[in-house]
Amino acid sequence: xxxxxxxxxxxxxxxxxxxxxxxxxxxxxxxxxxxxxxxxxxxxxxxxxxxxxxxxxxxxxxxxxxxxxxxxxxxxxxxxxxxxxxxxxxxxxxxxxxxxxxxxxxxxxxxxxxxxxxxxxxxxxxxxxxxxxxxxxxxxxxxxxxxxxxxxxxxxxxxxxxxxxxxxxxxxxxxxxxxxxxxxxxxxxxxxxxxxxxxxxxxxxxxxxxxxxxxxxxxxxxxxxxxxxxxxxxxxxxxxxxxxxxxxxx
Amino acid sequence: xxxxxxxxxxxxxxxxxxxxxxxxxxxxxxxxxxxxxxxxxxxxxxxxxxxxxxxxxxxxxxxxxxxxxxxxxxxxxxxxxxxxxxxxxxxxxxxxxxxxxxxxxxxxxxxxxxxxxxxxxxxxxxxxxxxxxxxxxxxxxxxxxxxxxxxxxxxxxxxxxxxxxxxxxxxxxxxxxxxxxxxxxxxxxxxxxxxxxxxxxxxxxxxxxxxxxxxxxxxxxxxxxxxxxxxxxxxxxxxxxxxxxxxxxxxxxxxxxxxxxxxxxxxxxxxxxxxxxxx
Numbered sequence: 001x002x003x004x005x006x007x008x009x010x011x012x013x014x015x016x017x018x019x020x021x022x023x024x025x026x027x028x029x030x031x032x033x034x035x036x037x038x039x040x041x042x043x044x045x046x047x048x049x050x051x052x053x054x055x056x057x058x059x060x061x062x063x064x065x066x067x068x069x070x071x072x073x074x075x076x077x078x079x080x081x082x083x084x085x086x087x088x089x090x091x092x093x094x095x096x097x098x099x100x101x102x103x104x105x106x107x108x109x110x111x112x113x114x115x116x117x118x119x120x121x122x123x124x125x126x127x128x129x130x131x132x133x134x135x136x137x138x139x140x141x142x143x144x145x146x147x148x149x150x151x152x153x154x155x156x157x158x159x160x161x162x163x164x165x166x167x168x169x170x171x172x173x174x175x176x177x178x179x180x181x182x183x184x185x186x187x188x189x190x191x192x193x194x195x196x197x198x199x200x201x202x203x204x205x206x207x208x209x210x211x212x213x214x215x216x217x218x219x220x221x222x223x224x225x226x227x228x229x230x231x232x233x234x235x236x237x238x239x240x241x242x243x244x245x246x247x248x249x250x
Numbered sequence: 251x252x253x254x255x256x257x258x259x260x261x262x263x264x265x266x267x268x269x270x271x272x273x274x275x276x277x278x279x280x281x282x283x284x285x286x287x288x289x290x291x292x293x294x295x296x297x298x299x300x301x302x303x304x305x306x307x308x309x310x311x312x313x314x315x316x317x318x319x320x321x322x323x324x325x326x327x328x329x330x331x332x333x334x335x336x337x338x339x340x341x342x343x344x345x346x347x348x349x350x351x352x353x354x355x356x357x358x359x360x361x362x363x364x365x366x367x368x369x370x371x372x373x374x375x376x377x378x379x380x381x382x383x384x385x386x387x388x389x390x391x392x393x394x395x396x397x398x399x400x401x402x403x404x405x406x407x408x409x410x411x412x413x414x415x416x417x418x419x420x421x422x423x424x425x426x427x428x429x430x431x432x433x434x435x436x437x438x439x440x441x442x443x444x445x446x447x448x449x450x451x452x453x454x455x456x457x458x459x460x461x462x463x464x465x466x467x468x469x470x471x472x473x474x475x476x477x478x479x480x481x482x483x484x485x486x487x488x489x490x491x492x493x494x495x496x497x498x499x500x501x502x503x504x505x506x507x508x509x510x511x512x513x514x515x516x517x518x519x520x521x522x523x524x525x526x527x528x529x
Contacts, residue, residue, distance in 0.1 A: 023268065023271045024268065041352060044352065044355075045351050045352050048351050048352075048354055048355075048381065049351055049383070052351070052380070052381060052382070052383065053383050056402070056406075057382075057383070057401075061401075106386065106387070106390065106443070107386070107442075110442045110443055110446060110447065111442060113446060114438075114441060114442045114446050114472065115442075118446075118470055118472055119466060119470060121470070122466075122469060122470035122471075145469050189462070192462050193462045196458045196459060196461050196462050196478070196479070197458065197459050198507070198510055199458040199479055199480070199481065199503065199507070200325060200457050200458030200459045200479055202274075202278065202502075202503055202506045202507070203324050203325045203457075203458060203479055203480035203499065203503065204324050204325070205274075205275075205278050205506075206278055206282070206324060206480065206499040206502045206503060207323060207324020207325075207495075207499075208324070209275075209278055209279055209282055209502075210282060210324075210495060210498070210499065213279075213282055213283065
């Protein structure tokens with residue numbers, strides 16, 4: 001087993017246990033791991049961004065290949081920094097205008113096409129179909145997303161949810177029934193979303209526990225066992241110290 | 251805390267949350283230590299991705315965008331491993347990249363590990379292009395000219411000299427593309443700025459949290475398959491016949507889901523019983 005793998009296993013196990021210690025209660029060990037996570041993430045992203053953008057995409061092409069045109073985006077980018085100089089801050093507006101204009105120009109037509117027109121097209125499906133000699137057909141298969149029954153359910157769902165968010169008329173009588181149907185569809189949607197969220201969170205727990213089981217192996221030096229004992233011991237000491245110290249009355 | 255005179259329902263509703271944590275922890279840990287091997291049924295959305303890769307002729311270009319970082323590793327890493335194993339087994343030309351700067355090192359490790367396992371050579375059978383800034387702008391740039399978006403690969407080798415990219419000028423030359431996304435930029439951006447504009451076939455993989463939001467794209471045929479969370483990864487591992495960490499985690503997933511369902515039912519029972527007692 002390479003040395004760096006063993007060190008990695010000990011660090012990963014230790015940090016996992018420190019984070020899990022929050023399940024007992026908020027404590028300095030958890031805070032240590034939390035701050036380390038934030039610090040390491042920011043450090044990693046900063047270094048990677050500097051290396052990729054400044055070194056490889058700006059400095060090297062200009063210095064080695066003489067790509068002078070790159071100075072234009074660099075200048076626009078530098079204008080952003082004028083925000084820190086109050087007298088020159090107005091210059092940053094040109095950079096922001098460029099970003100907002102370009103972003104909106106790129107995003108609006110594509111988003112309208114992908115998320116509105118395509119989705120509307122898919123929602124408006126035929127409720128019956130004509131197939132060869134069979135004449136008019138209606139498929140009842142709930143498990144087939146393309147069935148006619150599902151097309152009707154989608155039609156009812158979309159219409160009732162849209163009606164629920166239509167506040168210009170009072171939801172009473174038939175309107176109340178439609179709005180209630182809309183709520184029912186929304187609840188089913190929230191339930192599905194919550195179910196998937198639970199599944200995702202449990203997957204994360206499974207991922208960490210799988211690693212902890214793997215790192216309890218002798219080839220790694222059993223970091224899970226030793227560090228679990230150490231974490232429990234530290235929590236015990238912290239709890240005892242907390243009981244001995246008089247509460248801060250201020 | 252429990253107080254004298256409390257009914258059973260009241261005591262249960264005020265139970266120490268750490269007991270619930272312990273219960274969920276045990277429900278996860280025990281099946282991982284003693285797996286039962288519950289059956290895994292393949293869904294049509296996962297099969298959509300598998301079937302498309304299976305239909306690609308040898309030497310086709312397969313683009314895998316690893317758009318996640320270590321925070322989503324338990325769900326998306328097994329998906330990426332299974333997809334890469336499948337693509338390498340089919341002898342496809344595999345181009346990998348990431349739109350997430352925080353996932354660069356992990357993505358490189360992942361691709362290198364699977365390629366080594368499958369006996370593939372960097373530059374000839376596969377390449378990892380690394381990260382390029384801009385998110386959606388990178389996708390548009392790749393659609394116009396791949397070499398301008400990525401002048402060099404992750405190891406600093408000029409992309410124009412890579413044998414694997416022979417005949418590949420832009421996204422239009424990609425046979426199939428899968429984005430494994432844990433957020434933005436991810437599957438949606440690849441569809442909006444990539445597939446919809448440059449017309450290549452595309453599938454997606456995502457975390458469980460994101461899956462319900464991507465089903466409308468699947469139903470409308472905007473993407474031809476979707477691998478959702480660890481469950482989706484397990485289904486894909488089953489399809490390629492190489493069981494990994496995802497299949498191993500399925501027993502634990504089922505056990506925790508059962509425990510949570512039981513807790514929800516019990517909480518409701520205690521709540522309604524308490525309401526009845528109070529009139």
